[in-house]
Amino acid sequence: MSMFALLFLLIFFGGIAVTLFYSGSAAFILYQLVYFLNPDHRWWSAFIPGISYSLIAALLMLAMCGLSYKRLTAISPWNRQPMFKWLIALVITYFVAYSWALNPNAHDQFTIYYVKMVVIIMVAYKLLHTERVLDASIWAYIIGSTYIGYLATITGRNSGDRVEGIGMADSPDANGVAAALVPAGALLMYYAWMGNWKVKLLCVACGALIANGLVLINSRGSFLGVVVGSGLYLLYMMFSKYRRKGQRGMAVIIAVMGLGGALYVTDAQFWERMQTLQDLESKESGAGRVTFWLTTFDMLEDHPMGMGIQGYNQLASIYMDDETRGGVENRSVHSLWFQGLSEVGPIGFLFFIAALTSLYRITQKTKQKVLADGNNARYFKILALECALISYLVAGSFINQFRAEILYWMLLLIAAAVNVYYLQQKESSAQLVDPSHKGMRNNVRKAKVI
Template sequence: MSKFALLFLLVFFGGIVAALMYSGTAAFVLYQLVYFLNPDDRWWSASIPGLRYSLIAVVLMIFVLVTRHREQAAKSPWLAQPATKWIILILGMYYFMYLHAINPVAHDKFTFDFTKTVIIIAVAYKLIHSERALHAVMWGYIAGATYLGYLATVTGRNAGDRVEGIGMADGTDANDAAITLVPAAVILMYLAWMGNFKTRVLCVLCGGLIANGLVLINSRGAFLGAATGVGIYLLYMLFSRFQKKGQRAMAILIVVGGLSGALYLTDDQFWGRMNTMQDLEDKSSGAGRMEFWWATFTMMKEHPAGLGIMGYQQISAAYIPPEVRGKVEKRAVHSSWFQLLSELGWPGPILFFFLLMSLLKVNRQAKKRLISEGRTDEYFRIVALEVALLSYMVSASFIDRFRSEILWWMILFVAAAGNVYYLQFQEHLAHRRLGKRQSPNATEMPT
């Protein structure tokens, strides 16, 4: 048995024991690791039993949710989170689109997959019921992303100037793998900033592998997303009104370290590919994809109800000239925003907009509460998660990944932060008010 196979089995069965004996949150962390390790498609898979590891992890999540509902899961009620109704409406729209889907076979398959993702996110939301749980799943994501970066490093560029064949079960393309790593840049900045010396060393090691993976995979969209996320978070560190000791110095150190690392890791192939974004006339460049995007509006004029999943690809040849799409008959729209528009029609982007706004509204209240209590560390944790989601959406603007698991993990993390730092606090206040009305002479408990 290979060392990787043995390590995987130790992690897998150790995760099961941790979920059953220690904390239900470990069940979702185990699911995160299985997602990234993707044992069915790795070279070491022949050395392990042919089990449905991902399904086992999900069943474990549901089991600990049911058995510990009063103890833990009741702290995260679904209906108290405003984003819940928008997620349900988006999922409901995919089922409604069975009436209009141009490719019903693909629509059926991927709607079922998206339903599974929503169920997993719903269960995980219940399990991320505390600050420690939120911290654990952030590290679970970083651990998985680090493995993907390591895999890219040891594999090397095996398809011209890119790395192929290292993705996850829901995305095997090089761009799919690269965009998965993007939010890690911001989250690692936060973890390194707030951690002790050992944590910072660990973050540097993880960050080096992840950054090298991004360089080797050579995705222009991932580069834009990572640069946007890192840039925005650095601006928060430098110019936020809420400062802690050494904050600006740490930001400057990150800039110097990041630039030094970039100069060391990047090569001519990387910069050559990034430079193609400047050529607006080159149809093979990222900018040339805008013609794919504009074709969506023409399709919507003739199919205002939407096309369903893979509907855009089905009829793209009739809307995109051969000189633009090349020899490929079925072109993807290459943007999650326009993917959503083509799949669900105009209600899709509108519902997703309200979903994002509901998350930001709750988290704005959470940040106000944290600042009023002088808890700047937790304030910047929420900011990091919001910026991580933003960085993913920037990258997803150049690839069809609306139904990807990592996007919904980022939404989950932001929603869980709003619950832990605001919704639970509001629920506690409501119980105290109710207790006072029922027992006027009761002594008020401290916050």
């Protein structure tokens, strides 16, 4: 049996054992690892049983949540997190949009996938109810991204100037894979700053593989995502008035090491490709992405409620000539923002914006709370999660990732941090004032065993 196949089976069945006998929250950690390992599409899949590992992990999550639903609800009720009501509204919009979708078969299929993902995110929110579990989930994402970076490194550029064939189930192409790695930058910077020397070494190793993977994949949008998200977090580390003593020096060290590592792993092909970012309308920059984006509004004039999933693709040959489309008949819009707008129209798109806005507002309250408590480390962890999300949104602005799992993982991690650092503390304070919350307080104490 292949070493990778054996390692995967140990991780999978070990994760099940940890979930059943130690913590139900481990079910989502297992789901994350299975997502990145993607056993059905790896060369070592022939050595393992042909079963749906992600489905088993998802069902395990549902079972753990169901068995402890009352206790988990005392800690992580959905109704205290405004983002979820907007995501539910977006799900309903997708169902309603089936009635006018131009490609009903594709719309129906991918709407079901989207519903499953939102359910998994909402269940995971209940499971990620402590700081320790939140950190474990962040590290599961980082380790999974490192594995993808390792795959890119050992595979090499096998499709012109980039790596193909190493993606995940919902992001099989190179650009989607690269976008999934981008949020790791800000998160690794946080742990490299806060961790002990062992954690720092681990961050360096993970960062090296992820950076090398991004260079080999050669995605321009992901390059911008790293620059914006990680650069923004670095600026916060250096100039925030809430920084700790010695934090600026650590930020300078991280910046120097990062730039040195970037110069080491990048090559002429990478920089030649990045230079095409100067003109988004050039053929080298994707045959005119700005034109693709603006064409969405032309389509919406005739289809004001949206075109449904893959509706834009069907109309591309009608609204753009062959030269504009770069010779591709069913051209995609190449942006998560315009993808969402084209699929569910202005109403559904506003639900997504409302989800982001509501999460941003409650995150600001969380940062104020942790600063009032004098916990600057948590403040910078929340900032790292925000910058990770910004990284993905920037990278996704150039590819169709409106329904990508990693995007909603980033939303989930921020929401979980808000729950752990703000909502739970707020509820505990309310219980101290109102004796009628005694029963709920007991439930919260019992929930620690989950």
